[in-house]
Amino acid sequence: MNNYEIVMGLEVHIELATRHKIFCRCKNTFAKRPNSVVCPVCLGLPGALPVLNPEVVSCAVRMGLALQGELDRDSRFDRKNYFYPDNATAYQITQFYRPILRGGAVLVQTGDGHETVIRIHEMHMEDDAGKLTHDPENHVSLVDFNRKGVPLLEIVTEPDFRDADQVIAFLEKIRMFALYLGISDGKLHEGSLRADVNLSLRKAGTDELGVRTEMKNLNSFVSIRRAIAYEAKRQEEVLTSGEKVVFETRRFDEATGTTKVMRTKEEVMDYRYFPEPDLLPVHLSEAYINTLKEQMPEFAPEKSMRYQSAYGLTEEEARILTKHPATAQLFEKTLELWTETGASQLTARRAKSLASRICGDLMYLCREKQAESGTWKITPEALCELLKMQEAGTITAKTARDVFALMFDKDIRPMVYVNENHLLITKDEDALASAVDAVIKAQDKSVSDYLSGNEKALWHLLGCVMKETNGQADPAAVRQLLLAKLAQLKG
Ligand code: ADP
Ligand code: ZN
Ligand code: MG
Numbered sequence: 001m002n003n004y005e006i007v008m009g010l011e012v013h014i015e016l017a018t019r020h021k022i023f024c025r026c027k028n029t030f031a032k033r034p035n036s037v038v039c040p041v042c043l044g045l046p047g048a049l050p051v052l053n054p055e056v057v058s059c060a061v062r063m064g065l066a067l068q069g070e071l072d073r074d075s076r077f078d079r080k081n082y083f084y085p086d087n088a089t090a091y092q093i094t095q096f097y098r099p100i101l102r103g104g105a106v107l108v109q110t111g112d113g114h115e116t117v118i119r120i121h122e123m124h125m126e127d128d129a130g131k132l133t134h135d136p137e138n139h140v141s142l143v144d145f146n147r148k149g150v151p152l153l154e155i156v157t158e159p160d161f162r163d164a165d166q167v168i169a170f171l172e173k174i175r176m177f178a179l180y181l182g183i184s185d186g187k188l189h190e191g192s193l194r195a196d197v198n199l200s201l202r203k204a205g206t207d208e209l210g211v212r213t214e215m216k217n218l219n220s221f222v223s224i225r226r227a228i229a230y231e232a233k234r235q236e237e238v239l240t241s242g243e244k245v246v247f248e249t250r251r252f253d254e255a256t257g258t259t260k261v262m263r264t265k266e267e268v269m270d271y272r273y274f275p276e277p278d279l280l281p282v283h284l285s286e287a288y289i290n291t292l293k294e295q296m297p298e299f300a301p302e303k304s305m306r307y308q309s310a311y312g313l314t315e316e317e318a319r320i321l322t323k324h325p326a327t328a329q330l331f332e333k334t335l336e337l338w339t340e341t342g343a344s345q346l347t348a349r350r351a352k353s354l355a356s357r358i359c360g361d362l363m364y365l366c367r368e369k370q371a372e373s374g375t376w377k378i379t380p381e382a383l384c385e386l387l388k389m390q391e392a393g394t395i396t397a398k399t400a401r402d403v404f405a406l407m408f409d410k411d412i413r414p415m416v417y418v419n420e421n422h423l424l425i426t427k428d429e430d431a432l433a434s435a436v437d438a439v440i441k442a443q444d445k446s447v448s449d450y451l452s453g454n455e456k457a458l459w460h461l462l463g464c465v466m467k468e469t470n471g472q473a474d475p476a477a478v479r480q481l482l483l484a485k486l487a488q489l490k491g
Contacts, residue, residue: 023050069104326374
């Protein structure tokens with residue numbers, strides 16, 4: 001790829017998690033039973049009229065603010081005409097002439113710390129189509145209209161991407177916006193975030209855009225990376241052999257890692273866009289925009305900076321804590337509860353220990369259980385209770401970790417649990433003394449090793465006493481007592 005530069009632009013679809021569909025009162029939920037969430041509007045029955053769901057506008061405006069573009073105060077809907085069996089109206093309602101957002105910019109950072117501004121061309125609202133299932137064995141195709149009318153935002157970028165890392169960083173940022181705004185779960189593999197990649201090559205050092213292809217069916221970051229690598233190489237081979245790249249839509253095939261022609265320029269449809277006569281323009285008042293502006297959340301990059309400067313967390317810790325809003329919320333709420341008690345100079349230390357519990361144990365549990373962030377049962381109240389007990393020295397670090405792991409999928413009150421299971425650190429000094437005596441008697445080899453100057457033998461004896469007390473003894477107290485008894489033996 002020495003002679004050529006890769007140029008890419010994205011078309012990203014975000015499925016919105018609104019309560020209702022975009023133009024009717026059907027629930028916007030994932031229903032297993034086909035055609036169970038449908039009505040005359042989304043089935044395209046004659047005479048049924050669409051009514052715009054205001055939730056969708058709110059999602060669009062907030063995403064528009066995040067993308068820092070120009071919101072059209074009077075955007076419109078248009079009909080994109082085409083027939084397909086999963087689309088009973090024979091047209092899609094989208095925004096073509098007056099999209100709700102034009103322009104915008106997203107700063108993306110790639111692994112090497114390199115920053116690039118990706119310009120947004122436009123963003124618009126539209127409805128999703130239904131779903132076809134082909135059953136070649138029985139020679140039938142089945143159609144399910146549950147998804148018809150699910151609201152979508154489509155974001156179109158300028159051709160500003162030069163490599164796959166930038167594409168993925170951009171999609172991660174869009175997903176971060178969607179999660180923090182609470183407008184979508186942003187899952188690529190479930191289709192709530194979909195990206196089509198337009199890719200062309202041009203001679204390095206030139207400005208003119210080359211002929212592009214569009215790749216569809218990319219449902220993971222891994223597929224996106226593979227598709228880009230394959231397609232760039234394919235186009236390079238076409239160009240170096242003196243041929244021309246054909247403007248076409250290609251489908252990425254997971255199994256072979258290649259892209260295949262889906263439709264060519266000759267098959268590009270004329271959609272005969274015209275203004276949707278059944279819907280009014282979408283008027284946005286300044287007051288409405290301002291209200292939504294005031295409700296904008298603190299996004300991950302700003303949060304991460306704040307965590308680092310306010311609590312002295314590392315960049316890595318702050319990144320992990322802010323990646324998903326549920327994680328950031330657990331961190332912030334727990335710390336807030338914890339700092340209600342005690343001096344403020346403890347805050348940084350507590351933030352650090354809370355951060356390591358979340359970044360270490362919690363993220364490990366999520367990976368192990370293949371659970372999404374936020375699906376855990378851990379509440380800030382319960383976590384705070386646990387951390388307070390550990391801080392006060394009433395439970396050992398090991399007990400804290402064990403109870404925390406249980407809290408992941410069970411609603412546990414740590415204080416109650418610890419009491420019921422006798423996990424409090426043993427304060428019973430007689431019990432401790434007899435445990436130490438028993439170990440000294442049983443481990444005479446280690447004792448004599450220690451007495452003849454082998455300091456390491458003490459570790460073994462310590463471990464034996466902890467075992468003897470089922471881990472419920474305070475290690476510092478055990479150490480003190482052991483040293484005292486051993487000193488007596490020496491003397
Ligand atoms: P269409 O109207 O055919 O969908 P657009 O002009 O809207 O085409 O562009 C669609 C996407 O393709 C945009 O993200 C744009 O940045 C990108 N794009 C356009 N031309 C090129 C090109 N020559 N190389 C790479 N990407 C391109
Ligand atoms: Zn409906
Ligand atoms: Mg387009």
